[in-house]
Amino acid sequence: MRKTMTSMLAGIGLVLACGTSVYAQDKELTIFWAEWDPANYLQELVNLYEAESGVKVTVETTPWSDFQTKAFTEFNAKGSAYDMVVGDSQWIGAASEAGHYVDLTDFFNKHNLKEVMAPATVKYYAEYPSNSGKYWSIPAEGDAVGWSYRKDWFEDPKEMEAFKAKYGYDLGVPKDWKQLRDIAEFFHRPDEKRYGVAIYTDNSYDALVMGVENAIFSFGGELGDYATYKVDGIINSEQNVKALEAYKELYSFTPPGWAKSFFIEDNQAITENLAAMSMNYFAFFPALINEASNPNAKATGFFANPPGPNGDQFAALGGQGISVISYSQNQEEAMKFLEWFIKDETQKKWAELGGYTASAKVLESPEFQNATPYNKAFYETMFKVKDFWATPEYAELLIQMNQRVYPYITGNQGTAKEVLDSLAADWNATFKKYNRVK
Amino acid sequence: MATAVLTTLDPNSRSAARGMSDLTIRNLFIIPTIVFLIVFNIFPLIYSLGYSFTDFRASSPAAANFVGLQNYRELLNDPFIWSNFAITAKYVIVSVVGQVIVGFGVALLLNRDIPLKGLLTTLLLLPMMLSMAVVGLFWKLLYDPSFGIINYTLGLGSFEWLSNPDMALYAVAITDIWMWSPFVMLLSLAGLSAVPKHLYEAAAIDRAGSFYTFFRITLPLVAPILMIAIIFRTMEAFKTFDLAYILTSQPTTEVISIRLYKMAFQEWQTGRSCALAYIVLIMILAITNIYVKYLNKVKER
Numbered sequence: 001m002r003k004t005m006t007s008m009l010a011g012i013g014l015v016l017a018c019g020t021s022v023y024a025q026d027k028e029l030t031i032f033w034a035e036w037d038p039a040n041y042l043q044e045l046v047n048l049y050e051a052e053s054g055v056k057v058t059v060e061t062t063p064w065s066d067f068q069t070k071a072f073t074e075f076n077a078k079g080s081a082y083d084m085v086v087g088d089s090q091w092i093g094a095a096s097e098a099g100h101y102v103d104l105t106d107f108f109n110k111h112n113l114k115e116v117m118a119p120a121t122v123k124y125y126a127e128y129p130s131n132s133g134k135y136w137s138i139p140a141e142g143d144a145v146g147w148s149y150r151k152d153w154f155e156d157p158k159e160m161e162a163f164k165a166k167y168g169y170d171l172g173v174p175k176d177w178k179q180l181r182d183i184a185e186f187f188h189r190p191d192e193k194r195y196g197v198a199i200y201t202d203n204s205y206d207a208l209v210m211g212v213e214n215a216i217f218s219f220g221g222e223l224g225d226y227a228t229y230k231v232d233g234i235i236n237s238e239q240n241v242k243a244l245e246a247y248k249e250l251y252s253f254t255p256p257g258w259a260k261s262f263f264i265e266d267n268q269a270i271t272e273n274l275a276a277m278s279m280n281y282f283a284f285f286p287a288l289i290n291e292a293s294n295p296n297a298k299a300t301g302f303f304a305n306p307p308g309p310n311g312d313q314f315a316a317l318g319g320q321g322i323s324v325i326s327y328s329q330n331q332e333e334a335m336k337f338l339e340w341f342i343k344d345e346t347q348k349k350w351a352e353l354g355g356y357t358a359s360a361k362v363l364e365s366p367e368f369q370n371a372t373p374y375n376k377a378f379y380e381t382m383f384k385v386k387d388f389w390a391t392p393e394y395a396e397l398l399i400q401m402n403q404r405v406y407p408y409i410t411g412n413q414g415t416a417k418e419v420l421d422s423l424a425a426d427w428n429a430t431f432k433k434y435n436r437v438k
Numbered sequence: 439m440a441t442a443v444l445t446t447l448d449p450n451s452r453s454a455a456r457g458m459s460d461l462t463i464r465n466l467f468i469i470p471t472i473v474f475l476i477v478f479n480i481f482p483l484i485y486s487l488g489y490s491f492t493d494f495r496a497s498s499p500a501a502a503n504f505v506g507l508q509n510y511r512e513l514l515n516d517p518f519i520w521s522n523f524a525i526t527a528k529y530v531i532v533s534v535v536g537q538v539i540v541g542f543g544v545a546l547l548l549n550r551d552i553p554l555k556g557l558l559t560t561l562l563l564l565p566m567m568l569s570m571a572v573v574g575l576f577w578k579l580l581y582d583p584s585f586g587i588i589n590y591t592l593g594l595g596s597f598e599w600l601s602n603p604d605m606a607l608y609a610v611a612i613t614d615i616w617m618w619s620p621f622v623m624l625l626s627l628a629g630l631s632a633v634p635k636h637l638y639e640a641a642a643i644d645r646a647g648s649f650y651t652f653f654r655i656t657l658p659l660v661a662p663i664l665m666i667a668i669i670f671r672t673m674e675a676f677k678t679f680d681l682a683y684i685l686t687s688q689p690t691t692e693v694i695s696i697r698l699y700k701m702a703f704q705e706w707q708t709g710r711s712c713a714l715a716y717i718v719l720i721m722i723l724a725i726t727n728i729y730v731k732y733l734n735k736v737k738e739r
Binding site for chain 1: 689703
């Protein structure tokens with residue numbers, strides 16, 4: 001027995017010793033992100049860093065639905081499993097106030113990133129609180145909601161004629177939300193298993209809210225005053241009521257079973273010939289121009305979120321910045337990596353690989369704008385984006401919005417006015433709870 | 439009895455040779471279990487009770503403040519929480535009743551001499567051996583309105599099982615019934631096979647009808663074991679999470695454990711979610727107690 005014990009201890013000791021020596025020899029960095037195509041592009045990009053510097057960088061991923069939970073569980077436990085995280089824009093308040101992110105203000109100012117990166121990305125991915133001049137992330141993956149559509153359906157002469165006869169104007173890329181609605185109605189033909197439009201409806205994280213935001217912002221509405229936390233009269237404004245009604249009407253032109261759909265389903269709507277138009281993040285458009293993943297690749301077109309009735313044109317912001325985690329044991333190495341990441345040539349390479357760079361110089365270059373059929377729409381959209389609340393209690397606000405809005409959109413419960421009035425009361429109560437308002 | 443166990447240590451055994459006393463061996467087995475229970479069950483249980491009276495958030499370095507019964511008061515006044523409880527109750531009733539009817543029915547069918555009975559029973563047990571997540575993903579495909587095999591077989595066109603707010607909870611319950619009826623069947627089968635044959639023979643001689651035989655002989659004798667199956671299934675159905683979470687995101691299927699999960703791990707309201715967990719625990723204990731009382735009554739008969 002004693003012999004076995006001794007040999008076991010020796011074995012454990014040996015393993016530990018080997019482990020430590022390996023660790024000491026090779027510096028490794030781990031970046032945590034959600035499981036999607038851009039994370040694969042980032043892995044390709046960081047492989048170049050390894051070739052240059054010898055530091056191995058791994059991009060570790062988890063499905064979107066778990067991303068927030070898994071990341072914050074690790075942060076709360078002060079775990080050092082990840083050195084950097086490409087975290088969602090609305091996390092920045094929670095993560096910075098709780099001390100999970102390293103303050104990058106000096107780094108930001110030293111490299112003048114406020115000028116180098118597109119202004120919207122600096123405002124929403126990096127700075128918290130608003131206009132404080134404190135920065136917590138480097139804008140990494142710019143993203144916003146755009147639209148894809150079936151060019152072949154739109155350009156069919158018979159359809160064009162029938163559309164003009166019915167609505168009195170030419171069928172084409174919608175110039176406003178009214179046209180978007182008309183086109184959705186026109187192509188909605190359940191008998192032919194063809195439907196008008198695919199929109200976001202999943203209420204398990206932020207999909208539905210992002211979808212609704214596209215309507216709200218373009219109808220001239222806001223979610224609230226982000227500086228004073230005032231919501232009453234803003235979230236339940238007349239524009240927002242109209243916007244919510246418009247989004248609900250779009251839902252009636254979606255394919256059957258469209259009550260839990262997010263980016264996968266919305267791309268499927270195009271690849272499986274289900275819908276004429278589909279809302280999605282630009283980050284998911286590379287799959288639509290690839291013939292291996294979209295048999296209709298050649299017949300797929302793209303457009304930016306159209307303006308609302310008063311000509312306001314905005315889109316919901318997606319995308320993430322890259323932050324260094326306070327509990328990482330390789331912070332110095334992580335900062336070196338960031339120095340490399342913000343270089344112009346790295347950002348250019350990042351865009352070439354399929355990542356949506358936030359670098360203003362790359363975005364403005366004709367080379368980038370002509371690289372794909374949707375890059376121009378992306379460039380235009382990135383200057384007209386708005387985002388959800390970024391306060392530490394954003395998750396509660398998000399769940400409250402889902403709880404109020406989802407039954408109205410998918411289940412005909414209540415009116416838009418009632419829903420938004422209740423939401424204003426919920427949000428107000430939450431802000432009171434955290435002493436943001438009196 | 440205990441001493442009988444303790445004195446059976448074989449004097450030639452290795453333990454005896456090593457000079458371990460019976461007491462040492464007993465402690466060797468019991469202490470790790472007790473330590474494990476204390477560390478992983480009892481300690482967190484008590485610790486979280488403490489948290490339930492605070493505004494603690496695991497996501498924030500801020501210290502927890504004692505707020506008294508505020509969490510409980512606010513939770514019990516929250517109409518959304520009550521709707522979550524109502525959904526859970528409806529789900530438990532539909533799902534457990536369904537499982538008992540299907541499970542007991544199949545057990546009655548199997549409780550006779552039929553060819554390949556063993557193979558049939560084993561095959562029928564397969565659903566409950568699968569992982570909840572896998573079952574959820576499979577049934578999501580089966581229910582699909584565009585290409586799902588259920589609508590195709592039943593000729594329902596593009597009926598929306600999971601997107602229809604009124605139907606979604608039943609769809610989840612049907613999946614649960616499919617998965618867990620075999621469990622009720624297995625226990626019922628054990629109960630049925632223990633019913634003495636001579637009782638049926640006596641009933642046959644008295645020319646008792648099949649209904650009479652079922653309600654006066656079969657059911658009362660199987661009742662205790664059926665009650666155990668019902669207790670287990672009720673507890674499980676009450677805390678169901680995976681199936682409902684995977685299959686649909688309708689507010690009409692947001693059972694209490696999903697709300698609890700969101701509160702604890704998406705909103706990070708740690709204190710309040712501890713309070714909610716305690717409310718759920720108390721409810722489960724109360725329901726189980728009623729069942730156990732009833733079970734004892736059934737046994738006495």
